[in-house]
Amino acid sequence: MSIDVAQHILDALTDVDMPRLKPERAPFEAANLAGIAVPVYRAGCVVVGSGAAGLRAAVELKRRGDDVMILSQSAWGGTSACSGSDKQTLHTANTADQGDNYKAMARAIRAGGAMDEDTAYVEAVGSGRMMASLQYLGLPLPQDPLGGTLRYQTDHDEVGRATSCGPRTSRLMVKVLAEEAIRLDVPFYNHTTAVQILTEGAQEARRVVGVVAIRAHDRTEANPLGIAVFASDVVVLAAGGPGELYRDSVYPNGCFGSLGIALEAGLELVNLTESQFGIGTRREGFPWNLSGTYVQAMPHIYSVDAEGREHHFLANYYRSTQELASNVFRKGYQWPFHSTRMLDFGSSLVDLAIYRETTAGRRVFMDFSRNPLPVTGDLPFDLGRLDDDVMAYLNNAGAGQTLPIDRLRHMNPLAIELYRRYKIDIATAPLEFAVNNQHMNGGIRVDTWGRSSLTGCYAVGEAAGTHGVTRPGGAALNAGQVFGTRAAEHISASGRARTAAAGGIAEIAEAGVRGILSVLKDDSPFNAKSVREDVQARMSDKAGLICDGENVREALSAARSLNADIRRSGITCGRAAEAARALQWRHMALASEAVLSALDIYISKGGGSRGARAICDRAGMALPMGRDGPLEEFRFREESVSDRQQQIVVRLNGETLEISTRPNRTFDETSRSFFERDWPAWLTGRIYDLGGR
Structure with missing residues (x-):
């Protein structure tokens, strides 16, 4: 039996057309800075980045009546819009079965350590609201006949809190949020690259006053580089992670993130030691994660040397065909490499083996037209001879087809359709892949409202270092939505973004422009x-x-x-x-x-x-x-284990990077709210801690 899905349904979930932007608004004024005629734009809040997290912050600010604009290096060209996996995951509280316990979910999110406990709870308790609001905007998350959201298990997730629209989940999130931002008339400035954060004041009194950007639209004879100044007392950094940091990367090309400009502005960063690596197709072609059903279909994995000879290299690592095939399957929900899973013939031994092959100069492929070859001296691959957890999953999925491509077509036809869009037919040709860098778990240090160590500067999405050592698959998409909303709520409560910034910043901006020119x-x-x-x-x-x-x-x-x-x-x-x-x-x-x-x-x-x-x-x-x-x-x-209780902090002081540690913020699970006692803090805005940092 195969799932029969009409082509127009596959098309709608694979070819996701993005909305057209409105014409850009003209600058407020022009200023002569370092001998250059520089346009000056003004806003109550500038959001740097047009991915799902940045769009969420902008939409929530605009809904609250604040003055906000979005700067985008390439609208719909970032990680949210262009990355994914077999059925890209949104990780939220499980509402389909017996409900969920937010405190238990928070413990699961922070289980790897080096994560603030209150942040984990914020992400857990905010997840239901985020999912519901995305559904309200039109995100087509799958449901059962009674309205429950369909769920599955993902990496670092033992409960099954994952859901998905298919390979393009985050692109669909960007689409519905972008449509809402355009409907609300949020100004977009496309092909605009933020290159410097402008600040004034010293030490604890330092605050943000805007950003300097380079825009193709503003290149003139009097401004050959296209330098522009965006004056604002509030900046939200939402430009994603440092995708260009690694050669072996599954990020889309051109993803630089915000860490460099944050460091230059003196912001504190945390957990930069923590990333994710996993199998995916190379960025030279179509970069994509090969998690979930791609490996749960159990294709044959092999390498090819310089002479064109095939090598069944995984047979050198696993003791039996059953053990080999079962661990290939487990890469579906144990996708990120983890050192402990190299032990006891676990699933990350697959990553190590692939790493060794590519380091030796061999190319690695998965072939969906062949089942895994047997380990030398052992019996051939057999669907009736797999580990219990693997057999249970395949039986529940009805995936008893003879070949991997047929199992994949049954479990997830969108996974095949996606590669076809990029002229790669995995039904007829092997797919080349490698172990790649995929996600930065660290980033800018923020509190539970998304505030950075610089007054007026917030960070959301992958730019924010909220994830700790490990995180359940899809938790990053949820975190970006939760903190995009939290930052907007806090900014709006402060009143600082109600109207466009009016202060004069010519002297600060000129120093910034001179600094940029001195580098070039x-x-x-x-x-x-x-x-x-x-x-x-x-x-x-x-x-x-x-x-x-x-x-x-x-x-x-x-x-x-x-x-x-x-x-x-x-x-x-x-x-x-x-x-x-x-x-x-x-x-x-x-x-x-x-x-x-x-x-x-x-x-x-x-x-x-x-x-x-x-x-x-x-x-x-x-x-x-x-x-x-x-x-x-x-x-x-x-x-x-003691390292799990703290985070490594990095800050640039002059030309020197200062390294320190800080303990994780804690969360008292025994505390209980009481309506009449706690309602006044909400009514008066005390919950926002506007006087503190």
Whole structure:
């Protein structure tokens, strides 16, 4: 039996057309800054980024009567609009069965450690509201006949809090939120790259007063780079994560995030040691995560060497065909690499094996026309001879078809249709893939309202460092919606974004423009291409899922030297149209040093393997085993449980990155609200803590 889904339904969930933007509004005024005629735009709040989190913040602000505008490097071109997986997940409280316990959900979200307990509860208790509001806007989340939302299990999720519209879930979220923002007449400024945060004041009194951006639309003879100033007393950073940080990455091309400009503005960042790595197709073609039903269909995975010979390499790691196939299946809901899953012949041994093949120069493929080949000396693949959890899932799904492509077509025809849109027919040709960087769990340090360490500056979505070491699959989409709303509520309660900023910032803006011009030097030996190659090779080769203290130290030293050279010699852009990209690579070089600095401190103080990385160490007590014995090269340190109780903080002070730690904020699960006692705090706005930080 196969699921028969009409083509027009597949089309609607795969080819998601985005709305057209309205014409841009003219600048308020022009200013002569450093000899350049610079347009000045003004708003109550500037949202940097047009992904799902940024759109949510803008929509919620506009609904509350605030003056808000959106700056976008490329509308509908970021991670939210262009990334996904087999059935991209939105992680929310389970309402389909017996309901959910928000405190239990919060414990699951923060289970990996290094996450504030109150933040986890905020994400849990806010999840139902976020899902309902997205459904109200038209997000087609699947339901059963009685109105319950259909659910499934995802990574780091033992309860089944995941739901999905299919591979394009986050793009559909962007679509419905963008349509609402346009309906509410929120101004968009597209092809606008924020390159500097403007501030005034010193130390605790510092506050944001706007951003400097580069816009193709504003390039003139008197302003050849297209520099523009956006004056605002409130800025929401929502430009996503540092997707360009790694060469081996499943991010869409051109995703730089906000970490570099946040560091330059003196904001505190946390948990930069924490990322996610997992299998996906390479960004040179169509970057996409290969989680869920792609691997639950259990295709044959093999590598090809330079002479074109096939290698059944997984057979060197697993002891039986059953064990091999069952762990390929488990990559569906254990998609992120995790060091502990390399032990006891677990599912991350698949990631390690793929990593070793690609490091050796071999190309890795999955073939949906073949079942997994047998392990030498063992019986062939058989659907009746799999681990109990695998057989139970396949039986419940009715996925007893003979071949992987037929099992995939039955469980998720959209997964096949998606690749077809990019001229890749996985029904007839093998699919090349690798282990890639996928998500930054760290980012800008924020409180439970999304406030950063800089007054007036908020961070939401992947720009915010709220996730800790591990997170359930899809929790990031929920977090962006929850904190986009929370930030908007707080900003609106403060009254600071009610009208467009009116203060004069010419002196501050001129200093900012001069600083930008000082970085762009025609005679610099560095350009965007050379910095990109340097940064990406170093991060992928020395600070990926497998690393060690010596390599990280060497990488940090090289990263420091690169940044010192850029400070001294600048970076050239060749032509005006490349100025924004050159500055973004300057920011990415800085973000790279910050990540390596945090990782070096963590390792040097005895930090062990957790989350994204295995910290290899000859004295480590954890040793992965392969079919033929111990994999001594990958002996690794075990995690220190005490490290889960704190976060590593990074801040740029002058030219020096300062590293410190802070304990996780706690949440008292025994506390109980009482309506009459607590209602006044809501009525008077005391819940927003407007006087504190």
